Amino acid sequence: MNLEVIRKETPGCSDKIFLNSAGASLMPKAVVDATVKFLYEEQEFGGYTAAVRNSAYISQFYEETAKLINAKPSNIAFVSSSTDGYAKALSSISFKEGDCIITTNDDYISNQIAFISLKKRYHIEIIRVANLPDYELDLEDFENLIKKHNPKLIAVTHIPTNSGLIQNVERVGNLCKQYNVLYLVDACQSVGQIVVDVEKINCDFLTATGRKFMRGPRGTGFLYVSDKALNENMYPLFLDSFGAKWTSFDDFQLNETAKRFELFERPYAALLGFTEALRYANMIGIDQIENYNRALADTLRINLEKSGFRVLDKGNRLSSIVTFCQADGKVEKIHKILSENRVFFKENHKGDALIDFTSKNVDHAIRLSPHYFNTMEEIEIVSQLLGNINH
Structure with a gap:
């Protein structure tokens, strides 16, 4: 994978941090x-x-x-x-x-x-x-x-x-x-x-x-x-x-x-x-994409947990969909800081996943979905922005 070439061929990633590929991704x-x-x-x-x-x-x-x-x-x-x-x-x-x-x-x-x-x-x-x-x-x-x-x-x-x-x-x-x-x-x-x-x-x-x-x-x-x-x-x-x-x-x-x-x-x-x-x-090769995506998502989850957020993803094998909320179960502060800094994301509601959200006792979750055109630097920038909420 040549990340520099991939990003050059993805014009939409040049002026924002796009983390909503689970919704509708950026086209090459x-x-x-x-x-x-x-x-x-x-x-x-x-x-x-x-x-x-x-x-x-x-x-x-x-x-x-x-x-x-x-x-x-x-x-x-x-x-x-x-x-x-x-x-x-x-x-x-x-x-x-x-x-x-x-x-x-x-x-x-x-x-x-x-x-x-x-x-x-x-x-x-x-x-x-x-x-x-x-x-x-x-x-x-x-x-x-x-x-x-x-x-x-x-x-x-x-x-x-x-x-x-x-x-x-x-x-x-x-x-x-x-x-x-x-x-x-x-x-x-x-x-x-x-x-x-x-x-x-x-x-x-x-x-x-x-x-x-x-x-x-x-x-x-x-x-x-x-x-x-x-x-x-x-x-x-x-x-x-x-x-x-x-x-x-x-x-x-x-x-x-x-x-x-x-x-x-x-x-x-x-x-x-x-x-x-x-x-x-x-x-590019899906196996390479999978390995790189895993590194991005794992880093993001670790950073979020260190900053005191409640990461909602459970299971022995996790994907490049990262869902979380504030420790109090709310998402307003997360929503505000991501929007203000041109970080593209999705907010999921209880009605989107009635059984799962009921069992986790949450009404809302922020969903970030990094993909292979994202950089580790972008993950760290978003982690730092979010970390400021709890400090």
Whole structure:
């Protein structure tokens, strides 16, 4: 990693300390250039012709995504967001009354709302696995619940948006494989900041977004669909002419690949920008990004704890999402000093993570999410600014 080059290629980091990559990160110049270039081609030739002219480049989206997560291009579908892909995956499952979804206490808010919606409509059961005292998943409880309830689906968020916890998706995947249970992983906060390998996770579906740690445009994401799910002819509830061929008055033939989860209409300019973001991350190497991010986040947590802040991240393995509050549980002073010094951050509220924040007895948390274009010097500057609050 050449940090000097990376920062030069990231114009947005020149006049601020940007620590909100878990929200929407800063795009490299190459990503913006690819997006804008296609828009100019649409202006000149129209959208259909521009897409045809860039067909080889568009196909690289599938190749770069597959390379990123150790899959095949045929397992990849373009979606407009992680939530979009998640909803399409859920819609491919034929839920009926009495079915069960097993999930965790640290799942993403939109996923939990989707489960509750399914519960209201189909009268399914939602069961959440217990956590051990160190906040890790209780895998023994997981296995017992699988044996007892024979779930239709197991769904785990790899890294929740509200804390730095990295959940043990690989061990859960082993259980899903052992008991032949469908497995859906939300990787919207992990893809781009740590190594994600679908072969090791053993998932049937995995979703990710472009705008966060991948540093792509908004309105982009991908859905991974396993060979098992494809071979079992799983498909989203609403297909269109891209996902299937209309073969007779009352029948259709599915696309053989994960593209059956796509729609004909998609923002090609954003897709090409996302392709460039994928290529950029693959070129640097996610393993290098993960190691550097860990050093940034670990240093930040240590400094915050030394300065008397309450760091809310719990677990044996933590990510580049650092959540904290003042010792009294408030965040107003933190909010003020970061805003005044052009430090970009996110404030999370209890409604964003009802179960987690209730268990930690907090209503608000400040979230800082350093990424590989940040410097250790920036971490020390922010640590010093915040340290002044308690002195």
